[in-house]
Amino acid sequence: QVQLEQWGAGLVKPSETLSLTCAVYGGSFSNYYWSWIRQAPGKGLEWIGEMNDSGSTNYNPSLMSRVAISVDTSKNQFTLGLTSVTAADTAVYFCARRGNERQRVTPLRFFTFHYMDVWGRGTTVIVSS
Amino acid sequence: SSELTQDPAVSVALGQTVRITCQGDSLATPYVTWYQQKPGLAPKLVFYGKTGRPSGIPDRFSASKSGTSASLIITGAQAEDEADYYCSCRDDSRSRELFGGGTKVTVL
Numbered sequence: 077q078v079q080l081e082q083w084g085a086g087l088v089k090p091s092e093t094l095s096l097t098c099a100v101y102g103g104s105f106s107n108y109y110w111s112w113i114r115q116a117p118g119k120g121l122e123w124i125g126e127m128n129d130s131g132s133t134n135y136n137p138s139l140m141s142r143v144a145i146s147v148d149t150s151k152n153q154f155t156l157g158l159t160s161v162t163a164a165d166t167a168v169y170f171c172a173r174r175g176n177e178r179q180r181v182t183p184l185r186f187f188t189f190h191y192m193d194v195w196g197r198g199t200t201v202i203v204s205s
Numbered sequence: 206s207s208e209l210t211q212d213p214a215v216s217v218a219l220g221q222t223v224r225i226t227c228q229g230d231s232l233a234t235p236y237v238t239w240y241q242q243k244p245g246l247a248p249k250l251v252f253y254g255k256t257g258r259p260s261g262i263p264d265r266f267s268a269s270k271s272g273t274s275a276s277l278i279i280t281g282a283q284a285e286d287e288a289d290y291y292c293s294c295r296d297d298s299r300s301r302e303l304f305g306g307g308t309k310v311t312v313l
Binding site: 120122126135136170174177179180187191196197 | 234236237238240242247248249250253254255256257259291293294295299300301302303304305306307
């Protein structure tokens with residue numbers, strides 16, 4: 077059973093860089109995208125970005141200038157870096173595995189659905205001086 | 206602001222059926238991915254697409270469509286179904302994931 081364990085600094089000063097790591101245990105690191113999602117206090121989910129084992133990345137356009145996701149395939153780990161943080165970056169950060177499945181949606185049409193089926197427990201990050 | 210719209214809250218009597226809707230102007234298909242989140246916990250995948258129910262998810266969870274809206278149906282809601290529910294879809298044009306704002310489901 078695949079499990080994600082995540083860790084990182086829980087308190088970051090404004091203008092500094094947030095760094096979190098997520099390790100994958102009990103499953104393959106290949107053929108998936110590995111994602112970061114965050115949730116500000118009392119708010120909904122916000123997708124940050126993702127990377128696959130080949131290094132291909134996709135980022136939320138609203139965060140793209142400040143975010144970087146990297147992968148260490150030798151350790152089955154992936155890392156989130158978010159620069160120039162402000163109080164608005166205070167949130168619980170989750171790592172997750174993204175998979176997909178092709179389904180028949182009409183008699184003549186197929187569609188590929190994406191889902192995040194394994195999640196880390198979340199890390200609370202507070203941005204404060 | 207979210208590009209997937211959900212009602213902020215809905216309530217259902219124990220054992221009754223509740224529909225949670227998700228609307229998006231650019232939904233390529235009226236089926237999406239659904240997550241359940243209970244306080245203090247990570248989201249949990251409960252349904253994806255038209256037929257995708259992960260192992261361990263009760264069959265009272267299903268998906269439906271109504272016009273251009275996607276829906277998660279809970280048939281015979283239980284007390285443990287009380288949670289926040291988020292819809293999500295892939296925006297392939299910009300290679301990103303979108304989340305709805307979430308619906309708080311209260312089981313009375």
